[in-house]
Amino acid sequence: MEGTPPPSRPAPHTVYDPRCCEPLRNTITPPCQPTPPGRHTLKNPNYTLALALAQAGWNNSETARRINHRAEQTGQRGIAVDRSRVSRWIRHGEKPRHPVxxxxxxxxxxxxxxxxxxxxLGIAADHSLxxxxxxxxxxxxxxKAAAANMPAExxxxxxxHTALSDT
Known part of the structure:
Protein backbone atom coordinates (compact mmCIF):
# COMPACT_ATOMS: atom_id res chain seq x y z
CA MET A 1 0.00 0.00 0.00
CA GLU A 2 1.51 3.31 -1.08
CA GLY A 3 2.18 5.96 1.53
CA THR A 4 2.15 3.47 4.39
CA PRO A 5 5.42 3.44 6.32
CA PRO A 6 7.05 0.06 6.90
CA PRO A 7 6.35 -1.50 10.29
CA SER A 8 8.74 -0.24 12.93
CA ARG A 9 11.12 -2.56 14.69
CA PRO A 10 11.64 -2.48 18.44
CA ALA A 11 14.64 -0.51 19.59
CA PRO A 12 17.71 -2.68 20.20
CA HIS A 13 18.69 -3.37 23.80
CA THR A 14 21.77 -1.65 25.12
CA VAL A 15 23.92 -3.14 27.83
CA TYR A 16 25.87 -0.67 29.93
CA ASP A 17 29.18 -1.33 31.62
CA PRO A 18 28.33 -1.00 35.34
CA ARG A 19 31.78 0.44 36.06
CA CYS A 20 31.50 3.52 33.86
CA CYS A 21 27.93 3.75 32.48
CA GLU A 22 29.21 3.47 28.91
CA PRO A 23 27.35 1.28 26.43
CA LEU A 24 29.16 -1.98 25.76
CA ARG A 25 30.05 -2.74 22.19
CA ASN A 26 29.95 -6.14 20.49
CA THR A 27 27.72 -7.68 23.13
CA ILE A 28 24.63 -9.73 22.65
CA THR A 29 21.92 -8.92 25.12
CA PRO A 30 19.47 -11.52 26.28
CA PRO A 31 16.14 -11.12 24.50
CA CYS A 32 13.11 -10.22 26.55
CA GLN A 33 11.18 -13.28 27.59
CA PRO A 34 7.43 -12.83 27.79
CA THR A 35 5.95 -13.45 31.21
CA PRO A 36 3.02 -15.88 31.31
CA PRO A 37 -0.33 -14.04 31.42
CA GLY A 38 -1.32 -12.96 34.90
CA ARG A 39 2.13 -13.61 36.38
CA HIS A 40 4.97 -11.19 37.00
CA THR A 41 8.23 -12.33 38.52
CA LEU A 42 10.84 -10.27 40.27
CA LYS A 43 13.96 -11.64 38.51
CA ASN A 44 16.81 -9.66 37.04
CA PRO A 45 19.43 -10.57 34.46
CA ASN A 46 22.98 -10.82 35.78
CA TYR A 47 24.78 -8.28 33.60
CA THR A 48 27.90 -8.42 35.78
CA LEU A 49 28.38 -12.11 35.05
CA ALA A 50 27.59 -11.56 31.36
CA LEU A 51 30.23 -8.83 31.18
CA ALA A 52 32.90 -10.96 32.88
CA LEU A 53 32.22 -13.91 30.56
CA ALA A 54 32.31 -11.59 27.53
CA GLN A 55 35.66 -10.18 28.68
CA ALA A 56 36.96 -13.74 28.97
CA GLY A 57 35.65 -14.49 25.48
CA TRP A 58 33.63 -17.45 26.76
CA ASN A 59 30.19 -18.36 25.49
CA ASN A 60 27.80 -20.39 27.64
CA SER A 61 29.06 -23.74 26.32
CA GLU A 62 32.70 -22.84 26.93
CA THR A 63 31.89 -21.61 30.43
CA ALA A 64 30.10 -24.87 31.26
CA ARG A 65 32.94 -26.94 29.79
CA ARG A 66 35.56 -25.11 31.86
CA ILE A 67 33.56 -25.43 35.10
CA ASN A 68 32.99 -29.16 34.55
CA HIS A 69 36.66 -29.72 33.70
CA ARG A 70 37.85 -27.84 36.82
CA ALA A 71 35.39 -29.77 39.01
CA GLU A 72 36.72 -33.03 37.59
CA GLN A 73 40.34 -31.89 38.14
CA THR A 74 39.64 -31.04 41.78
CA GLY A 75 37.74 -34.28 42.45
CA GLN A 76 34.37 -32.64 42.97
CA ARG A 77 31.63 -35.05 41.96
CA GLY A 78 28.10 -34.28 40.90
CA ILE A 79 28.95 -31.14 38.92
CA ALA A 80 27.31 -31.21 35.49
CA VAL A 81 26.85 -27.68 34.21
CA ASP A 82 25.48 -27.21 30.69
CA ARG A 83 25.04 -24.16 28.47
CA SER A 84 21.35 -23.76 29.34
CA ARG A 85 22.21 -23.57 33.04
CA VAL A 86 24.79 -20.83 32.37
CA SER A 87 22.16 -19.03 30.30
CA ARG A 88 19.74 -19.08 33.26
CA TRP A 89 22.42 -17.61 35.52
CA ILE A 90 22.77 -14.72 33.09
CA ARG A 91 19.22 -14.21 31.79
CA HIS A 92 17.28 -14.87 34.98
CA GLY A 93 19.82 -14.15 37.68
CA GLU A 94 19.65 -17.71 39.01
CA LYS A 95 22.41 -18.68 41.44
CA PRO A 96 24.49 -21.81 40.86
CA ARG A 97 24.84 -24.29 43.70
CA HIS A 98 28.00 -24.76 45.75
CA PRO A 99 30.83 -25.22 44.70
CA VAL A 100 30.15 -23.78 41.22
CA LEU A 121 29.98 -11.82 39.91
CA GLY A 122 26.50 -11.78 41.44
CA ILE A 123 26.42 -15.56 41.89
CA ALA A 124 27.06 -15.85 45.62
CA ALA A 125 24.50 -17.75 47.63
CA ASP A 126 21.99 -15.37 49.08
CA HIS A 127 18.67 -15.47 50.76
CA SER A 128 16.67 -14.10 47.86
CA LEU A 129 13.06 -14.96 47.31
CA LYS A 144 2.89 2.44 44.88
CA ALA A 145 6.60 2.06 44.13
CA ALA A 146 6.41 4.91 41.60
CA ALA A 147 4.60 7.08 44.16
CA ALA A 148 7.41 6.34 46.63
CA ASN A 149 9.98 7.08 43.90
CA MET A 150 11.47 3.59 44.31
CA PRO A 151 12.12 0.63 42.03
CA ALA A 152 9.39 -2.00 42.45
CA GLU A 153 11.86 -4.56 43.86
CA HIS A 161 10.94 -6.05 55.85
CA THR A 162 8.21 -3.96 57.53
CA ALA A 163 5.76 -6.86 57.65
CA LEU A 164 8.32 -9.24 59.12
CA SER A 165 9.62 -6.70 61.63
CA ASP A 166 6.18 -6.43 63.26
CA THR A 167 6.13 -10.09 64.28
Missing part, protein backbone atom coordinates in the same frame (compact mmCIF):
# COMPACT_ATOMS: atom_id res chain seq x y z
CA UNK A 101 30.32 -20.06 42.21
CA UNK A 102 33.79 -20.55 43.69
CA UNK A 103 34.96 -22.62 40.70
CA UNK A 104 33.77 -19.99 38.22
CA UNK A 105 35.29 -17.10 40.19
CA UNK A 106 38.62 -18.94 40.32
CA UNK A 107 38.53 -19.70 36.59
CA UNK A 108 37.81 -16.08 35.70
CA UNK A 109 40.47 -14.80 38.11
CA UNK A 110 43.06 -17.06 36.48
CA UNK A 111 41.97 -16.28 32.91
CA UNK A 112 41.55 -12.50 33.24
CA UNK A 113 44.35 -12.01 35.81
CA UNK A 114 42.19 -9.86 38.03
CA UNK A 115 40.42 -10.93 41.22
CA UNK A 116 36.84 -12.18 41.01
CA UNK A 117 34.64 -13.48 43.80
CA UNK A 118 31.21 -15.10 43.62
CA UNK A 119 29.73 -12.00 45.28
CA UNK A 120 31.39 -9.67 42.74
CA UNK A 130 11.50 -14.96 43.87
CA UNK A 131 7.73 -14.60 43.93
CA UNK A 132 4.98 -14.61 41.34
CA UNK A 133 2.11 -12.18 41.74
CA UNK A 134 -1.07 -11.57 39.79
CA UNK A 135 -1.47 -8.78 37.28
CA UNK A 136 -3.60 -6.61 39.60
CA UNK A 137 -1.08 -6.91 42.43
CA UNK A 138 1.74 -6.16 40.00
CA UNK A 139 0.09 -2.95 38.82
CA UNK A 140 -0.63 -1.92 42.41
CA UNK A 141 2.97 -2.62 43.40
CA UNK A 142 4.28 -0.63 40.41
CA UNK A 143 2.00 2.33 41.19
CA UNK A 154 13.12 -2.16 46.51
CA UNK A 155 9.54 -1.24 47.44
CA UNK A 156 8.56 -4.91 47.70
CA UNK A 157 11.66 -5.59 49.82
CA UNK A 158 10.74 -2.70 52.15
CA UNK A 159 7.17 -4.02 52.45
CA UNK A 160 8.42 -7.48 53.41
Missing amino acids: PELLATLLTEHLTQPYTPRL HISIGETQHHTLQA DYARALL
